Amino acid sequence: MSLPRTMRALRLTAWGSPPELVEVPVPRPSAGQVLLRVGAAGLCHSDLHVMDSPPGRMPYELPFTLGHEVVGTVVDAGPEVDPVWLGRQVAVHGVWSCGRCRACRRGRENYCFALTGPVGCGLGYDGGLADYLLVPDVRHLVAAQGADPVRLAPLTDAGLTAQHVVRSLDGELDGATAVVIGVGGLGHLALQLLAPADLACLVAVDPRADARTLAIRLGADAVTADAADAAEWLDDREDGHGADVVIDFVGTPETMRAAGDLLAPGGRIVVVGSGGGSIEVAKGRDLPRGFAVAAPFWGTRRDLEEVVALAATGVVRAETETFTLDEAPAAYARLRAGGVRGRAVVVP
Ligand code: NAD
Ligand code: ZN
Structure with missing residues (x-):
C-alpha cells in the first residue's frame, strides 16, 4: 500500500x-x-x-x-x-x-x-x-x-479509566450508596459501568444542567449541581449516613473536600480528576473510621x-x-x- x-x-x-x-x-x-x-x-x-x-x-x-x-x-x-x-x-x-x-x-x-x-x-x-x-x-x-x-x-x-475504577470496587458495590462527581467524558461512562451493580443508590453531581439530564438518562437515582448538596440529599434518606463510594472525576479542592464530607464509615474515595485538590489521609481526623482513598491511573x-x-x-x-x-x-x-x-x- x-x-x-x-x-x-x-x-x-x-x-x-x-x-x-x-x-x-x-x-x-x-x-x-x-x-x-x-x-x-x-x-x-x-x-x-x-x-x-x-x-x-x-x-x-x-x-x-x-x-x-x-x-x-x-x-x-x-x-x-x-x-x-x-x-x-x-x-x-x-x-x-x-x-x-x-x-x-x-x-x-x-x-x-x-x-x-x-x-x-x-x-x-x-x-x-x-x-x-x-x-x-x-x-x-x-x-x-x-x-x-x-x-x-x-x-x-475515558472508558478504560472508568472500568479500572469500577473493577477495583468489585465486592464493594452491592447494596452501597455511590456518588459520582463530574459527568463529563469519564463520568458519563462510569455511570453506565456502575449501573449493572446492585447499588442502593447512585447520585451524580455536575454543575451543568445537560450533564445532569444525561446522568438521569444513564441511571442515576438523583442529581445535584454541587457535591455539598449531594451530602444533604443523602442525609435526608431513611438510611442516611453518607456515601460508601465517592468517585471524584474533578479532583479540585472543593470536590475533594466534599468527597470527604460525604463519606460513610468504611467508605472509599476514588480520586480520578486532576484538579489540583488534596485530602488529608490521617487517622482520627476529618475522614470517617475505616476510610480508604485511592487515586488510580488509566x-x-x-x-x-x-x-x-x-x-x-x-x-x-x-x-x-x-x-x-x-x-x-x-x-x-x-x-x-x-x-x-x-x-x-x-x-x-
Ligand atoms: P470533562 O471535562 O469531560 O468532564 C468533567 C466534568 O466535571 C464536566 O461535566 C464538568 O461540568 C464537571 N465539573 C466541573 N466542576 C465540577 C464540580 N465542582 N462538581 C461536579 N462536577 C464538576 O473531563 P474528563 O475528560 O472526563 O476528565 C475528568 C478529569 O479526570 C480530568 O481532571 C482529567 O484530567 C482526569 N483524568 C484522569 C485520568 C486518570 O487516569 N486518573 C484519566 C483521564 C482523565
Ligand atoms: Zn485522558
Whole structure:
C-alpha cells in the first residue's frame, strides 16, 4: 500500500500554549512497530492539564502530537509483526509499558515501573490527533473489528479509566450508596459501568444542567449541581449516613473536600480528576473510621479488553460529538468551557 510522505498532526509545541496543526512526515514502522490510519481520536480533559503545564512540570520533551484515545486500522507493520494484524481495526492501549517489569508481569501495565518519563500515546510520545499513528508494539493493540471508531475511541481512556475504577470496587458495590462527581467524558461512562451493580443508590453531581439530564438518562437515582448538596440529599434518606463510594472525576479542592464530607464509615474515595485538590489521609481526623482513598491511573490492557467487550454487547455506549482535525483546537476550547456533552471525538 502506498502511503503519503507527510500528514497533519496536532502538536504541543510550547508549554502553556494551545497545540498547533502542522505538517509532519508519516512515520515508517520498523521491527515490531505498526502504523495505524487513525479512525477517531478522543479529546480528554487531561490534555488541557498537559497544555496548561508550566515548563518542567511534565516529564515530556516537546514537541509531540496529542491524542491518547485512539482507534485506527493497521496499514503498515515492521518485519517482526505477524501480518495478520494488517487491515485490522484496533483500539490502542495508550500506556506504552515495558512488558517486562514486575508490574507488567502482574498485568498492571498502567503502573509499569519503566514509565518514569513519557507515559505513552499522546502523553510524551506522538499520539493519535494526526492522520497516522506509530504504535511501538502490538501488545498495545486490542482488536475491535466492526465497531464504530467514534464510539470506540473514548473507551480507550475515558472508558478504560472508568472500568479500572469500577473493577477495583468489585465486592464493594452491592447494596452501597455511590456518588459520582463530574459527568463529563469519564463520568458519563462510569455511570453506565456502575449501573449493572446492585447499588442502593447512585447520585451524580455536575454543575451543568445537560450533564445532569444525561446522568438521569444513564441511571442515576438523583442529581445535584454541587457535591455539598449531594451530602444533604443523602442525609435526608431513611438510611442516611453518607456515601460508601465517592468517585471524584474533578479532583479540585472543593470536590475533594466534599468527597470527604460525604463519606460513610468504611467508605472509599476514588480520586480520578486532576484538579489540583488534596485530602488529608490521617487517622482520627476529618475522614470517617475505616476510610480508604485511592487515586488510580488509566487502566490495564485487560480493562480495555473488558470495556471494548461491554460496548460490543451494548452495556456501555459513549455519547460523542464529532469534529474534524482542523476543528480540534476549537473543540478543546469548548471542552475547557464545559461545552462538550459526553466526549468530543476527532475524525481526521
Ligand atoms: P470533562 O471535562 O469531560 O468532564 C468533567 C466534568 O466535571 C464536566 O461535566 C464538568 O461540568 C464537571 N465539573 C466541573 N466542576 C465540577 C464540580 N465542582 N462538581 C461536579 N462536577 C464538576 O473531563 P474528563 O475528560 O472526563 O476528565 C475528568 C478529569 O479526570 C480530568 O481532571 C482529567 O484530567 C482526569 N483524568 C484522569 C485520568 C486518570 O487516569 N486518573 C484519566 C483521564 C482523565
Ligand atoms: Zn485522558
